[in-house]
Amino acid sequence: MTDTRSTEDDRTGPDAPSGPKQARSRVTRRHLLEAAVACLAEQGWAGSTVAVVAERAGVSRGAAQYHFPTREDLFTAAVAYVSEERSAALRDLFQAGPAARPAVVEAIVDLYTGALFRAALQLWVAASNEEQLRPQVTELEARVGRETHRIAVELLGADESVPGVRETVQGLLDMARGLGLANVLTDDTARRARVVAQWSRILDAALG
Amino acid sequence: MTDTRSTEDDRTGPDAPSGPKQARSRVTRRHLLEAAVACLAEQGWAGSTVAVVAERAGVSRGAAQYHFPTREDLFTAAVAYVSEERSAALRDLFQAGPAARPAVVEAIVDLYTGALFRAALQLWVAASNEEQLRPQVTELEARVGRETHRIAVELLGADESVPGVRETVQGLLDMARGLGLANVLTDDTARRARVVAQWSRILDAALG
Numbered sequence: 001m002t003d004t005r006s007t008e009d010d011r012t013g014p015d016a017p018s019g020p021k022q023a024r025s026r027v028t029r030r031h032l033l034e035a036a037v038a039c040l041a042e043q044g045w046a047g048s049t050v051a052v053v054a055e056r057a058g059v060s061r062g063a064a065q066y067h068f069p070t071r072e073d074l075f076t077a078a079v080a081y082v083s084e085e086r087s088a089a090l091r092d093l094f095q096a097g098p099a100a101r102p103a104v105v106e107a108i109v110d111l112y113t114g115a116l117f118r119a120a121l122q123l124w125v126a127a128s129n130e131e132q133l134r135p136q137v138t139e140l141e142a143r144v145g146r147e148t149h150r151i152a153v154e155l156l157g158a159d160e161s162v163p164g165v166r167e168t169v170q171g172l173l174d175m176a177r178g179l180g181l182a183n184v185l186t187d188d189t190a191r192r193a194r195v196v197a198q199w200s201r202i203l204d205a206a207l208g
Numbered sequence: 209m210t211d212t213r214s215t216e217d218d219r220t221g222p223d224a225p226s227g228p229k230q231a232r233s234r235v236t237r238r239h240l241l242e243a244a245v246a247c248l249a250e251q252g253w254a255g256s257t258v259a260v261v262a263e264r265a266g267v268s269r270g271a272a273q274y275h276f277p278t279r280e281d282l283f284t285a286a287v288a289y290v291s292e293e294r295s296a297a298l299r300d301l302f303q304a305g306p307a308a309r310p311a312v313v314e315a316i317v318d319l320y321t322g323a324l325f326r327a328a329l330q331l332w333v334a335a336s337n338e339e340q341l342r343p344q345v346t347e348l349e350a351r352v353g354r355e356t357h358r359i360a361v362e363l364l365g366a367d368e369s370v371p372g373v374r375e376t377v378q379g380l381l382d383m384a385r386g387l388g389l390a391n392v393l394t395d396d397t398a399r400r401a402r403v404v405a406q407w408s409r410i411l412d413a414a415l416g
Contacts, residue, residue: 044337046254118336121389125333128326128392129252138393167406171383174403178386181329184336185346195382198375202414 029067031057036078041118045126050074076136079123082116083144087151094155101207102200104155105172109196111148112180120144121184148173158207168206175199237275239265244286249326253334258282284344287331290324291352295359302363309415310408312363313380317404319356320388328352329392356381366415376414383407 035057039048050071054064068074090107111117120141127137152169153160160166179195182188243265247256258279262272276282298315319325328349335345360377361368368374387403390396 042337044333047337121333122337124389124392125252125329129250129255129330134393141393164406164409167403168410170399171403171407171410174386174390175379175383176386177389178382178384181332181385181389182382184332185342185349191378195375195379198372199379201372202376202379202410205413206410 025067028057028059028063030081032059032064032067032074033078033081036074037082037115037119040075040078040122041115044122045075048075048122072133072136075119075123076133076140079116079120080140080144082119083147086111086116087147090151090155099155101156101204102197104152105200105203106196108148108152108155108172109176109179109192112176113183113192117180118184121181145173156203156207165207168203172199172203233275236265236267236271238289240267240272240275240282241286241289244282245290245323245327248283248286248330249323252330253283256283256330280341280344283327283331284341284348287324287328288348288352290327291355294319294324295355298359298363307363309364309412310405312360313408313411314404316356316360316363316380317384317387317400320384321391321400325388326392329389353381364411364415373415376411380407380411 032053036048036053039053039056043052048071050064050068051061053074054061057064064074068077090111093107094104123133123137124141127133149169152158152173156169158165158169160169179188179192183192240261244256244261247261247264251260256279258272258276259269261282262269265272272282276285298319301315302312331341331345332349335341357377360366360381364377366373366377368377387396387400391400
């Protein structure tokens with residue numbers, strides 16, 4: 001059951017007035033989301049609870065539950081938040097102008113090799129066995145997938161009006177996901193670099 | 209603790225004499241392995257115990273523990289066994305002679321979209337958080353990966369003495385793994401068929 005005790009942190013939220021309290025609420029929320037992703041990546045779904053995350057973020061359990069009423073809310077919001085952060089960072093990286101495709105491919109693959117991917121993978125696999133988690137994660141995955149696709153098309157300078165180009169970009173993102181999976185149990189950095197270099201050449205020829 | 213009661217099934221094992229008892233022992237073992245993969249795929253690592261699998265296979269718990277002393281033994285042996293079965297089936301499928309590359313790519317991707325992949329994924333993700341499971345799964349994954357690579361090279365008629373060809377085949381298998389992941393929460397069949405068709409063309413051009 002949700003703890004509704006009113007603490008300092010509890011008194012800030014979506015409907016709170018603007019000002020220092022709202023700013024503090026946003027900071028609390030961000031700390032919770034970042035702690036949730038780290039927790040999921042390191043301990044998996046079974047070891048990830050609101051209480052564990054609250055402690056890790058240095059926030060009271062009541063405050064955590066004020067922001068995220070359920071465990072499912074907290075962890076799906078966390079993966080969504082960090083995905084948006086990473087997507088924004090990727091866009092910023094290439095804001096200066098058109099970049100060489102190999103650098104773009106490398107940056108896209110990088111999205112799938114850190115704590116965010118590990119966290120998302122834990123959530124994804126847990127959702128395949130837990131009905132309670134499934135709808136939220138399915139929706140999240142579709143949303144993040146669409147956004148990543150959009151960024152990839154843009155950064156690669158791919159023209160999706162040409163037949164096959166859409167599937168070419170999708171296949172690249174599937175490969176990136178597979179490379180991420182190969183990095184979960186062992187450090188796959190060296191092999192991955194060779195595969196990415198080779199497929200960047202192939203992709204470049206395919207996109208023209 | 210391991211149950212060491214001696215039942216009919218218990219009296220058969222690696223050192224048992226050949227004959228009907230040994231044959232029955234092999235059948236029991238196979239039933240356990242197949243039930244273990246189905247259980248992992250459907251219920252995940254948390255819901256997969258030796259007792260649940262024994263019941264599913266219609267085998268006494270003592271017999272199950274005779275064949276597989278630990279939970280880790282049972283589930284890694286199960287993924288190894290079904291992987292070998294699938295690899296053998298893939299080889300048989302193309303035994304008649306050289307096949308068209310798109311058909312080979314499709315068959316390779318199919319390896320990653322069924323219950324076996326779901327089971328392996330559950331084990332893989334659990335191993336990332338459980339030290340007890342990690343060494344066995346890491347070794348298993350490397351072994352299955354090498355075998356799948358060998359089959360892919362052979363069936364695709366790829367010449368690995370040509371620079372880049374090894375990485376081209378590896379990238380295809382990474383993509384297949386990513387496509388498998390995309391099929392875990394939703395039925396991705398239609399999108400996957402389009403991606404596979406497009407990348408078969410690209411791969412065919414790349415391999416020459």
